Amino acid sequence: MTAQTLLAPTDRRSSAGRFSDQLFRRLMAGAALTVIVVLIATTVFLLQQSWPSLTHYGPLSFFHARWAPSEATVTSSKPNPYGILQFIYGTLMTSLVAMLIAVPVSIAVALYITNLSPKRLRGPLSSLVDLLAAIPSVVYGFWGVFALIPALGPIGNGLTSLSGFPVIGWLFQGPFFGYSIFSAGVVLAIMCLPIVTAICREVFDTAPVAEKEAALAIGATKWEMLRVAVLPRSRSGIIGASILGLGRAFGETIAVTMLIGNNVLTIPKGLLRTGATLPSVIANEFTEANQPFHLESLFVVAFGLLVVSLLVNFVGKRIVGRVSAHIA
């Protein structure tokens, strides 16, 4: 009897509780679903906005290297004035320059922080490198124009002397005026450095202490220890970090727009000339797009950028696994 009277109210309460519990669960699940919805909506809406242009010109006709909105007319579909090959080229080249600088530097910095620096400096040094990621893109761009480009002048001019070499000489044709794929790439390198370093740091931290001590115990120098016990097992982590850095470089907009010179007309001859990237042309022309199929073609560019960045990030994540939250 007493058991019954005790149980009854509890039962009623728990069924009410169960109902609100279910409601809460549903709400939380709905919030989780927004992530999936946002990704699908991005794909669908970008495709929808670019559809008129894609069907008018045909998707394959965008793969040439001349972007001349003023030549577009409502009726003619040939030739397609909206070629995007030079933007793909610009995006690849700026990112390549960025990675060539950022990856070795990040590896060095991460090795230094995790294995060589005094223990009490590890935290502060990591925070300082992370701070590089906190500085806004527009500030990097502005700084790049006024501080970095003048400093890069001698380097750029020095690189033009490489133009005599066969094959790679093409990349270094002068003259170098500052605004260029090269300058944009250097700023991109600085912007990608924190994320690549942060992942490398985590990867290097997972190297087993026992193996490091074993290497030192048999007489390896510190550098040899890094070479035999830390670097080999970190290879895939470094590759994953580089790919995620690359994803960042592909999508970076404002700093690149301020530094690359925005030459949309053709594929630039080499790295020291002005160019344009997929994001930079969107940022530059979006709000002033007034030619036939102009805005729709910019959405084609945006859709292409989305597809590339999804692919790159998918592959990068697969390799790195999960990266912790403070690496934004």
Added chain:
Amino acid sequence: MLDQQLEGPLSSVTGQFPGARRRELTNLFMHGLLLLVMIATVGVLVWVLAYVAGQGLKYLGPEFLTQTPPGNPSEPGGGFLNGIIGSVITTGIATVLSVPAGAAAAIYLVEYGGRLARVTRFLTDILVGVPTIVTGALVYAVWVVLFGFSGIAGGIALALVMLPLVIRSTDEMLRLVPRDLREASLALGVTKARTILVIVLPTASSGIITGVMLAFARAMGETAPLLLTALGNDLFIELNPTKRMSTLSLQIFGNAITGFKAAQARAWAGALTLVVLVLLFTVAARLIARRSSVSRGG
């Protein structure tokens, strides 16, 4: 021959120490090189901050913080008050939209789990990597096309930038809350929903706040998505979020790319203001994280 085969880490145990001097030099050289790269990296940070501070301090002052830009951008004087207000409004809208949704999503990931949670967690990481200009284009397509350029559109775009960051940091923090706490609460007959709201969230709160502040700082510095959504308005203070609106970042961008010295001086002062705000939030977030009741082992 034998010596050559044994070179590398093993060679020292042979007692001969072949090439010991060379190995020692290599070690010193690499040590020095890594130190040099480390110094150079910190040097770049110092260079950027010092340059922005040096240029910004030339004009930053009460006038800059309390006035709007002159109608003619080539004229000296004026300030970015409208942009600062616009930044507060758009980032504020973004925070209001993204934090509850992000926290709720993270609760689902950690407290309920399952297939949807696994997929969402993976896609959150992918969403972080979507270029923000693409996010801007999305908001243009779903919102601006219907309602025009506005502060709200800018806020929505920034909310989408913040959302995956908030989910990811909250996710991490919730996972650090000890299982015992949840079990103790459930054992007392408290429902799961109440356990999460009353026990789990407060325990992780300072960590969650840290993540939100970092995401907020990130959103405040964004320019690209706002170009396509809030558009900018360099003339007057706009408090109505349904109208096009300027932000600090947009004003820096707009003034920096003009050829006018006066506009660039304002842009530098704006850049310094933005950097100071962003760094304040970042550093404050770190300090809160340090006092957190649950923490990442390191």
